[in-house]
Amino acid sequence: MLGAIAVAFILFRREMHNQALKTAYVYIIDLPKNNKIDYKLVMGSLIFVIGWGIAGICPAPSLTLIGLGYYQALYFMAAMMIGMLIHRKLMGRNS
Numbered sequence: 001m002l003g004a005i006a007v008a009f010i011l012f013r014r015e016m017h018n019q020a021l022k023t024a025y026v027y028i029i030d031l032p033k034n035n036k037i038d039y040k041l042v043m044g045s046l047i048f049v050i051g052w053g054i055a056g057i058c059p060a061p062s063l064t065l066i067g068l069g070y071y072q073a074l075y076f077m078a079a080m081m082i083g084m085l086i087h088r089k090l091m092g093r094n095s
Contacts, residue, residue, distance in 0.1 A: 051079070057076045
C-alpha cells in the first residue's frame with residue numbers, strides 16, 4: 001500500500017502543475033476543488049469508520065468475501081446499501 005501511495009503521490013504532484021490533467025487514455029481528470037473540512041465531512045467520516053470497525057470489513061473487499069463463500073458479508077453489504085439510501089433521502093441526490 002505504501003508503495004502504491006508513493007508512486008501515486010509522485011505522479012500526482014508532477015501532474016498537478018499541468019493545466020489539464022489527463023489519464024494514460026487521455027481522459028480528463030477533474031480533481032475536486034473543495035478542500036474545506038466541515039461538519040458533514042467529519043460526521044460522515046466518523047460514521048464510516050464506526051461501521052468499518054463494527055463490521056471489520058472494508059467496503060471493496062466485501063465483494064471478494066462473498067466470492068470466497070463468506071455469506072456474512074451479505075449482511076454488511078445490505079447495511080451499507082441501506083446507509084447509502086438513507087443518506088440520499090436525507091441529503092439529496094447531489095451531495
